[in-house]
Amino acid sequence: xxxxxxxxFDLILVLLMAFIVVxxxxxxxxxxxxxxxxxxxxxxGGIHIWPRDFTFANYQEIFGSNDLLLQAFFMSILRTVVxxxxxxxxxxxxxxVLSRRDFVLNGFVGFLLVLTMFISGGLIPExxxxxxxxxxxxxxxxxxxxxxxxxNVIIIRSFMDNLPAALEESAKMDGANDFxxxxxxxxxxxxxxxxxxxxxxxxxxxxxxxxTYLYARNNQALTTLQFELMKILxxxxxxxxxxxxxxxxxxxxxxxxxxxxxxxxxxxxxxxLLVYPFLQKYFVTGLTLGAVKS
Amino acid sequence: MSQKKHVSEANIKVAGASTLLKxxxxxxxxxxxxxxxxKQKALLLMSLxxxxxxxxxxxxxxxxxxxxxxxxxxxFGMFDQEWVGWKHFKELFNEPxxxxxLENTLGMGILGLVFGTLFAIAFALLLNELRFLxxxxxxxxxxxxxxxxSWVIVANIVITMLSPEGIINNLLVGTGILxxxxxxxxxxxMFWGIVTAADxxxxxxxxxxxxxxxxxxxxxxxxxxxxxxxxxxxxxMWHITLPSIRPxxxxxLILNIGNLINIGFEKQMLLGNNIxxxxxxxxxxxxxxxxxxxxxxxxxxxxxxxxxxxxxxxxLICNGFAKxxxxxxxx
Numbered sequence: 001x002x003x004x005x006x007x008x009f010d011l012i013l014v015l016l017m018a019f020i021v022v023x024x025x026x027x028x029x030x031x032x033x034x035x036x037x038x039x040x041x042x043x044x045g046g047i048h049i050w051p052r053d054f055t056f057a058n059y060q061e062i063f064g065s066n067d068l069l070l071q072a073f074f075m076s077i078l079r080t081v082v083x084x085x086x087x088x089x090x091x092x093x094x095x096x097v098l099s100r101r102d103f104v105l106n107g108f109v110g111f112l113l114v115l116t117m118f119i120s121g122g123l124i125p126e127x128x129x130x131x132x133x134x135x136x137x138x139x140x141x142x143x144x145x146x147x148x149x150x151x152n153v154i155i156i157r158s159f160m161d162n163l164p165a166a167l168e169e170s171a172k173m174d175g176a177n178d179f180x181x182x183x184x185x186x187x188x189x190x191x192x193x194x195x196x197x198x199x200x201x202x203x204x205x206x207x208x209x210x211x212t213y214l215y216a217r218n219n220q221a222l223t224t225l226q227f228e229l230m231k232i233l234x235x236x237x238x239x240x241x242x243x244x245x246x247x248x249x250x251x252x253x254x255x256x257x258x259x260x261x262x263x264x265x266x267x268x269x270x271x272x273l274l275v276y277p278f279l280q281k282y283f284v285t286g287l288t289l290g291a292v293k294s
Numbered sequence: 295m296s297q298k299k300h301v302s303e304a305n306i307k308v309a310g311a312s313t314l315l316k317x318x319x320x321x322x323x324x325x326x327x328x329x330x331x332x333k334q335k336a337l338l339l340m341s342l343x344x345x346x347x348x349x350x351x352x353x354x355x356x357x358x359x360x361x362x363x364x365x366x367x368x369x370f371g372m373f374d375q376e377w378v379g380w381k382h383f384k385e386l387f388n389e390p391x392x393x394x395x396l397e398n399t400l401g402m403g404i405l406g407l408v409f410g411t412l413f414a415i416a417f418a419l420l421l422n423e424l425r426f427l428x429x430x431x432x433x434x435x436x437x438x439x440x441x442x443x444s445w446v447i448v449a450n451i452v453i454t455m456l457s458p459e460g461i462i463n464n465l466l467v468g469t470g471i472l473x474x475x476x477x478x479x480x481x482x483x484m485f486w487g488i489v490t491a492a493d494x495x496x497x498x499x500x501x502x503x504x505x506x507x508x509x510x511x512x513x514x515x516x517x518x519x520x521x522x523x524x525x526x527x528x529x530x531m532w533h534i535t536l537p538s539i540r541p542x543x544x545x546x547l548i549l550n551i552g553n554l555i556n557i558g559f560e561k562q563m564l565l566g567n568n569i570x571x572x573x574x575x576x577x578x579x580x581x582x583x584x585x586x587x588x589x590x591x592x593x594x595x596x597x598x599x600x601x602x603x604x605x606x607x608x609x610l611i612c613n614g615f616a617k618x619x620x621x622x623x624x625x
Contacts, residue, residue: 009527013420024499123598127586128355148344182336268447272442273439
């Protein structure tokens with residue numbers, strides 16, 4: 001195909017795309033600038049994408065003098081690490097069982113899993129269940145309810161379906177049992193898809209706030225960055241909300257909650273920013289597989 | 295892998311299980327069901343914990359629907375409750391608040407569906423036409439950054455940008471469109487619009503991925519032929535690209551209409567405040583507020599059941615509609 005001339009149409013397109021890039025990135029850059037700006041100076045307004053009175057004070061407040069926020073930061077990391085590891089072990093194991101078409105209960109387990117994508121008990125019964133299980137204000141509430149997602153299991157299983165069957169068979173000839181095959185042969189071969197799902201799980205855990213709000217708000221040791229941010233948001237946004245009051249002393253002790261809020265936002269965004277470009281290759285393939293089946 | 299494909303695979307698996315049962319009835323003793331299971335002890339042990347997990351965390355809550363027909367009091371066991379029949383549903387349908395929640399849910403749901411779809415398709419079309427490939431790649435990568443950050447962060451961004459001192463007000467006042475800054479977050483009449491705009495900002499790039507993938511599959515010969523006929527690029531977009539991705543658009547529309555009532559509550563909860571509460575109350579928030587906040591567990595469960603039933607009806611209607619239009623059923 002011969003090269004076409006650049007037309008006015010192309011120019012408009014480029015300008016439109018530049019506009020989209022600006023409106024997507026500006027808010028993040030603006031918040032970064034405010035978080036790096038002196039809180040008193042920020043109140044004068046007019047900060048765009050460059051700090052006027054540069055300072056690390058807001059970050060020092062979070063990592064130095066504010067125990068609660070530091071604790072929240074570590075809890076966010078802890079739940080992300082534990083939730084990702086347990087989630088990966090569970091989904092991979094279940095996916096392997098479901099990839100074994102010769103397993104006599106394959107149909108039953110598969111049906112049980114797939115049905116969960118279409119029916120759900122809803123908010124209240126789930127809340128009652130968590131309460132009955134004694135998970136309220138326990139760390140387990142971050143891990144147990146999110147252990148398995150049908151969608152992730154399906155992605156891993158379809159990856160396993162494409163592995164060469166010969167490897168498995170030869171191991172079986174050598175007398176390896178199913179668990180050995182799974183841990184010694186299947187897992188090493190599945191590392192690419194495991195990495196993808198691990199990143200998905202990590203993003204989900206890192207971004208969660210509602211489970212803290214609903215199940216763990218009375219245990220300060222379990223607070224997370226997202227939840228602390230939500231509480232400050234709630235305060236600033238003239239909303240009442242019962243959880244606001246218990247945080248009042250924390251807010252009052254800070255020099256400027258607005259600037260702290262921006263710093264938390266940045267801290268909560270940076271890990272996502274580092275991780276998601278690497279996911280790109282996989283989720284594009286995954287989504288396309290789903291969409292263009294017709 | 296697509297969910298739909300898996301569903302059909304599950305069907306195949308169910309069929310497979312029934313042939314297994316048939317084989318068991320055959321007279322010659324190859325390997326019975328139990329013998330086979332005995333040989334697959336490792337697989338059984340590996341799946342058992344997750345079967346238990348699925349039953350506890352996914353199926354017991356569904357069984358919890360019986361609460362809606364009781365006056366559930368947590369101090370008694372599930373079966374020692376007083377049965378009250380349809381009482382909670384009758385109460386629900388007599389509550390003006392319920393209709394307000396329904397209106398808000400469907401209102402924001404429809405706005406989100408219409409603008410979400412339009413913007414995603416438009417963005418995909420434009421990106422598809424972009425010939426400067428580096429810019430295309432960068433724009434796309436940047437466009438789905440907001441999808442990966444939490445709603446807490448997006449709510450913070452929206453509130454900051456829309457505050458009286460924020461950039462939006464600065465621009466509007468600076469260009470003379472407004473005389474004085476508006477406090478957007480305190481305007482009930484603007485709440486639906488703000489939620490929709492926030493949704494579009496967060497999800498357009500992500501939603502465009504599917505349309506872009508579909509556009510990549512369009513036969514290039516069609517464009518060549520159109521070029522020979524002298525069609526402009528606008529006309530090519532309109533007469534080739536869009537009709538080619540029509541099936542994908544329709545399938546996604548149907549799936550999204552089925553989820554119209556399942557718009558969740560995160561946006562409304564995080565962006566809402568007392569002043570706009572009337573416009574922010576959606577069904578899930580209503581269930582949360584009444585069901586857990588006021589300890590009316592049975593009433594809250596009834597709200598949840600109502601939502602599930604509407605959702606299933608919507609899916610069935612859309613499915614039938616798609617079939618009539620000859621686009622093939624979704625399920």
